[in-house]
Amino acid sequence: MHVKRLGEISGLVLRLNTSYGRWSGSHKLDLGEMSGIPLKNNPSFILCFLSGTVYLDHAGATLFPQSQLTSFTKDLMENVYGNPHSQNSSSKLTHDTVEQVRYRILAHFHTSPEDYTVIFTAGSTAALKLVAEAFPWVPPGPESSGSHFCYLTDSHTSVVGMREVVAAMNITSIPVRPEDMWLAEEQDATAASDPDGQPLHLFCYPAQSNFSGTRYPLSWIEEVKSGRMCPVGGPGKWFVLLDAAAYVGTSPLDLSVHRADFLPLSFYKIFGFPTGLGALLVNSRSAPLLRKTYFGGGTAAAYLAEEDFYIPKESVAERFEDGTISFLDVIALKHGFDVLERLTGGMENIRQHTFTLAQYTYTALSTLRYPNGAPVVQIYSDSEFSSPEVQGPVISFNVLDDNGNIIGYSQVDKMASLHNIHVRTGCFCNTGACQRHLGISDEMVKKHLQAGHVCGDDVDLIDGQPTGSVRISFGYMSTLEDAQAFLRFIIATRLRPSHGQPLPLVMPGEAGALPAESEAQKAVPATRARRSPSLQEDASPDSRVWDNSPTTVDAVSLRPPLLETTRTQQTPSEKAAGIPDGGLGSHIVTNLFLYPIKSCAAFEVTRWPLGNQGLLYDRSWMVVNHNGVCLSQKQEPRLCLIQPFIDLQRRIMVIKAQGMEPIAVPLEENSKPAQICQSKVCADRVNTYDCGEKISSWLSKFFGRPYHLIRQSSDFQRNARKKRGKGMRMERKNYFQ
Template sequence: MPYLDNAGAALPSKRQLDELSKFRNDMILANPHSRHSTALKTKQLMNSARLRVLQYFNASSDDYFVVFTYNTTHSLKIVAENFKFTRTKTEEVSEISNILYENQSQFAYLYDSHHSVIGLRNFVKNRVDSISCVSENAFENIPNTSNSLFVLTAMSNFCGKKYDLDNIAKLQEKGWSVCLDAASLVSTAPLDLKKYRPNFVALSFYKMFGYPTGVGALIIRKNSEQMIPKNSFAGGTVQSVEEDSFYFISKDLEDAYEEGTMNFHGIAAIQHGFDEIERCGGIKNIQNKTYSIAKQMFKMLSTKVHENGKQVVEIYSQNSSEFGTQDEQGAIITFNIKRPDGGYYGYNEVEKICAIFGIEIRTGCFCNIGACRKYLGISHEMIQNNQRQGKRCGDEMDLIDGKPTGAVRISFGRQSEEDDILVVENMIDNCFVGSMAQFSQVSTSLKIHNYSPEVVRLCAFPIKSCASETKDSFNLTERGFEYDRDFMIVQSGITLSLKTHPELCRISATISEDKSMLEIKAFGEMLEYPLKYSNNSEQERFVCRNKISTISCDEKTNKWLDNVLDMQNCQLVRVTNDSFKSFVNESPFLLINEASVHILSQIINIPTSEIITRFRSNIVVRGMPPFIEDTAKHLSIEGINFEVVDKCLRCEMICIDPDTGVKDPSLILALRNFRKNQKLTFGIYIRQTSFQQGTSINIGDMVQFN
């Protein structure tokens, strides 16, 4: 599986984790603020880690000291919250400028900055004369200033553009203090603090070697701490303090900034991360390797064309036709994929196709709206219009008015291989290049209320993400069909889903009313679990953003699941009897139209019955034109009233063969071609408008849309 999200987080190696596990078994650590022998040993390990950090970045302890933090964001906040600005204006800054000013106390950053940098302006707006968001052109004529802070991006996390670190000295010569956001750069490139001497450097270690998370560093150039005098304190950071006055004296150097007890177990693990980098030949070797792979990937993507000669891939970089030099470009490529007609495929759609091929990528704006706006041409007006249309960070709205709201990012790390390029190329060639069969859209003149289809198939899924149970009739409850997704399987507290564990489709669960048992069958094995609720203690769990009360099933069932799934720490859990929610994702019922399924079946030569199984619906109806269900708002089934909640947005789960668990992209591609520039939806989510005790839905029931 190509892991191509190294800019999001590096992956720790097995050897790295094995050595860390052995270290933890052999070494007992304690709170370094105590003075007993274990605490002193822990303190020594932390100080050794500080020295290792300085050595790695070619810095002397005479010039710099290391403050451990929680992450890059925390490091940046320490600088911004404590920086000694000396504003002359009385009013709070209310607008962001795009130039630097002479002789003002100001806070500035590049437009190509992570949100962790941009967010600092809220900490400083009442302490500065001005706030500026500038391009690198600002370095051509830097004004003189004092008591001003420039947070400089070392490498764009959006597209991998490396910024000229010679600008650090240029800024300092004009009186600026410089905080270098090095998080993206140091993931695959060296940083020499003898050559470049910023006042502050912020970074996270998980970006470098995957583990530990929750540990970062603020590297402070000595004497620069005078520019960030501590204005608050916490445990372990003061030499002297009184509880009933504002008197306190901070400790020196790193001890003044590490508030409370730091993650000393995580800090001790840093050494193993640096050892891992050395085993890979050092960071320069990693830089050479990742740059070479990225350059080859860039060449492959940039040469892909449709049959009509139009480019398949639109790459966002400082030079879209040529990959930059190693000094100019990091191991990141950001792009969108275009249709033969010049339109765009949504990045969420691309991500779903990538998942089928086992490719793990990142999509969106990557918490860097400035770079996203520049490269995608998103104006202020478009941002506001997108917001009005409901666009939110991390949602599924990847195209608005035909324009992308984000992009696809591929990023390489020390474990990346050239074979990753072949997997990506295979995905693009099979799914995005060439002419694809097109469907005719549904006529807008057809009115759904003129049709009265009948129910021809009913399904429930007693265990979430497992195979369905098909019956002629299902009783209705407030949660949906009786027993539908009342159970789910978790491993070590994490819900197992069909998306991540395709083998679940080969586990069937049926309800035996006669025996009051849940019968589970998997890989030739069978288990019965009583439907009567147990007295096990309740536990709240989050399932698809919903908080649901659950109870655990017995240990016998859990061990059986461990055996058939060849996993450890599996549990079968159940919603509590009084819960109003089951383990459904969006809505209690999913309805699909058999005619719509038939259209897709004709194109990809997969039987209609198999496609129905893949779409995992509760209700299948027959007797109306294909895809007209998209227009439904309300319906009734034999007098039971329902409202349409939304269309069902599809992911790679529909590509899983229900008999083998193998993924085949043909169905999602056929749906993609039908929807053209629209979302990949199929079927409608519905829910009862009011619950009536003792009701049921049966095969042959008539459906009326209104």
């Protein structure tokens, strides 16, 4: 295979297969020229909120170009689209436009209304549920084992969830491993099933794994339908559902060649907008078999309200589209197709473009080594990225330390966010593939659940073993610069020493200095000890905060240590726990930290006044976005770089951040109250105060998006019911904790 040198990134020589790219004279891969996609200097790709952002989660949801929204909104401003179930002129325009979009969808997949029907749904998940409910399942009986529902274990949760629907119909569900299908593909079909026999079975598999990007053979469709390759043995006729949601976002699909019976998809995977709209493409030969019980608005040819009489409409689409479809979103698809074709030249160009980016990044990641020769990442893949026929533009991996230990994906995600790189972490709603690639047994999954880990949380390591991985994926507007920015991030954070500085300690005379004794009659004393800096103490994005070995620093005590105190009585909690009197011994408070602004850096003191909600000013402020949504480091990891200092003598809070001039916020409350809605932080509506435009502008400049600083009212009281619901009591609580 002929290869050429691509260039060097931090001393790494990268090579790529030239059959998927062309090279400029400077040995730099010109992806736009390679695929015909005009990526550079094209205003249609400019999104105002993407400045400096490296978006690598296109498998989760791709992005939309500005011209797509401009074209769509212009259409809405110039035309009146009414409910398609009405008969007026605006409704007729809607109906005709929707039908044109149906034709456009079928043409995109190289088929026609004679061969396939487009049923609009809320997404691919709704399309899968529709098939599970409407497929003509045959329960087992005296003379038949009944229908089988088979699915590849490397399937999305929404596919596996179909088994709960069929279980209620007494239908057997059988998971099939990819290895078994590959083995069946290699064997002679001497025991082929009868393609015209009974009962009817359904086999579901993804065209592309949403976990690893593996692309399974589209030839399986015809092999299974013809009976030459059976997921399980036994008589009957097989139908095939091809889950194309992850595949069609970056690849063409020809349904005139690969004639799946059912094809669910979500359009935001292709266009980015609109969301909440998908479709089920149904083969015309399979459509008459579908059964339906419920009927909604627009689906009935006739029915009686006082008699069990109902006749469905003849059109398959009208029969299964209950109620009014999301017709404006359907119309938006027209503009999505127009812009996609104009900007890219077609899906084949997108396939070549995205695969080349993935192949380039895979090659670079595979090459990265620590000085001791250990790999920097472990990649989970069934291919070596040799061809877009077998691999999609998806890379799933975990980062390793130089001893080969896996670094939790949550730590990688947080560090990537500090570099404004957007990735996906976890199992990506594909437990089967996650188990297979990470070596997680069924028993381990159950133990992880008992340990508190659930799908979608940030528990990334249990007993040193990963619960998921990191995934990056490319879309048609991804660039070589995106791939290189990601590689520079991995190199900078894993192969360079840390230059981070710990949080400055509070010294007398500075902001945060201790108040005079008269102001601190309720002060809480504390001593200091050796400690390990946390993510909040390190303001450098390149610091190795995800290292497994802690680093300790010497902390200078500003007050002499206090003598240990002896307790003679147990606390109620100790008595309830059955701890013997004196069993816990004496205690010393060694460190005292305040967090004036929720989720921002700590403010360390040796003693501090108490307020009516605990430590004075602890978690009294919070950062919210333009919608009033409370922010934490999960949504905005750079909050840890904000360092507040409270000066009780000057009655101000000084806020610092790297690259910003310090700003002071008065401790006195604003006289203009504002309300924020309940959120995960506060269970009720809370009286708060906006701290003003000055600090809002400061935060917005630092984060690059509109943020506000709010403060909880010190006299806010909440009505809370007692545990048994009898009577009411007043409770004072800090909701920012």
